[in-house]
Amino acid sequence: MLEIRTTCENCQRVLPNNSDEAMICSYECTFCRSCVDNILFNVCPNCGGGFEKRPTRPHEQLAKFPVREDKVYQPVDEEKFVPLREKNRSVPPRKR
Secondary structure (H helix, E strand, O other): OOOOOOEOOOOOOEOOOOOOOEEEOOOOOEEEHHHHHHHHOOOOOOOOOOOEEOOOOOHHHOOOOOOOOOOOOOOOOHHHHHHHHHHHOOOOHHHO
């Protein structure tokens, strides 16, 4: 079951279930579109993969499969992330 995290891991922007701004990698790391586009350049700082728009869980399923309530906050450490970003930013995510 897909985990629905409700905040950006970098800036803590609120990303409710129906947000069009929520982006995830294949490990469900969750960031807002602004961080993905302007800081991460479509490179996940945790795994090096790319991002896709997070799907929305149907409202009738939220009672049975609720969103994740605790917050994941792992702000990007620029010093550690820059080498990974520069290595991968020009490589399409499916070829990393």
